[in-house]
Amino acid sequence: MIDDKNRGNRRPSLLEPQSQGGDTADSGFEFQNNMILCKLPFWLSFEGFDSIIREATADFEVKFFAPSDGIYREAVEAKNHRITPGEFWGEISRFMELDEGSPGTYSKFTLCCSEISDELKPLISGLRRVREPQSF
Template sequence: MTKRKLKNSLLSAEATGGDIAESGFQYQASLIASRVPYWLKHDGFTEAIQEALGDVEASFFVPERGICREFVEYKNHRLTPSEFWPEIERFWEMDKTSPEAYCKFVLACKDVSDDIKSMLNALRRVRDAYPFYQNASAIQNSSFSDFETIVNNLYQKEDVSNFLFDKVFFEIDLTDAENYAREKFRDALYNCFPELQNFTAKAGSEAFSNVAELIKNRRNKPIHRNDLELAITHAVESNYKLVKNIRLHTRSYVKNCV
């Protein structure tokens, strides 16, 4: 009997069947590069890998749960339901077979069909405001129930509304503009590390090129945090380090001995 390869296998069709033309791979490497400043902003970020199970995955150490990963898929076109829902199915199968492996799935594309877009708008509206009503369960429950109805009207195989709400995020803004990824990288870099705004625009552009080239040359191999930091700092100052102040909150306890 032939065993079906699971979708969370490095030898699955989804993992090995995505050979990309050189121009397409350069575009993808640029998009991945634009995420790097946000990864580096997190002290727990340790490494990333591309073209393994997905287009790119990032690994973070989270004290209360250990290693947690972000899984990202890029689609350089508009997604219709016939392509959108299989991507969600793949994410969900991966999460069910390895429930502790991933804390976040991201699907990035140029656009989606109108019915999917309405569902994503509902997801954003409910999820963004949900924490505000933490002591108003009636509002939370009725809002989620309405979102669940919208999802089930579009996708009737299984109820994926909880999975979408908890773990799946969408970026519907990709373009073919030549400087799109470079500008996203620059904005993210200055947002995450404001002190870098003192360096020249040329240095920021070189930092992006260094990171994108590093990513392009590391297919299916881990890219460590230090490698990404060096790619950026080599473009600005050789002795500059991407560091952030770390605040430790301590509390002393004095027992009453009287």
């Protein structure tokens, strides 16, 4: 048992990290829900759209059926904050782990975020130049 002298007279507060965990998590889930609502009309435009699942291997996964290819899935990570290079490359590593651990399960990996750091903007611009001339 810890007495008051060893606690440094700290009092519980709504501002301490332990008290804010639920709000932080709820904000992330709300962002995920909003991403799904924004993308849903696009996904429904595909005849082979099958389903969405939240909080599976990725933040959400979307499943499609194509007669020529069968089932294919998209794994989506949604981040409600500015992505730094470290977090960006961590998410890319996670996508690679998913692909290596379950080859062929996912046809597409998507990282959605509310903002990217200035250090990532040249990379995103370069990827856009490669991606826009032809579809992947």
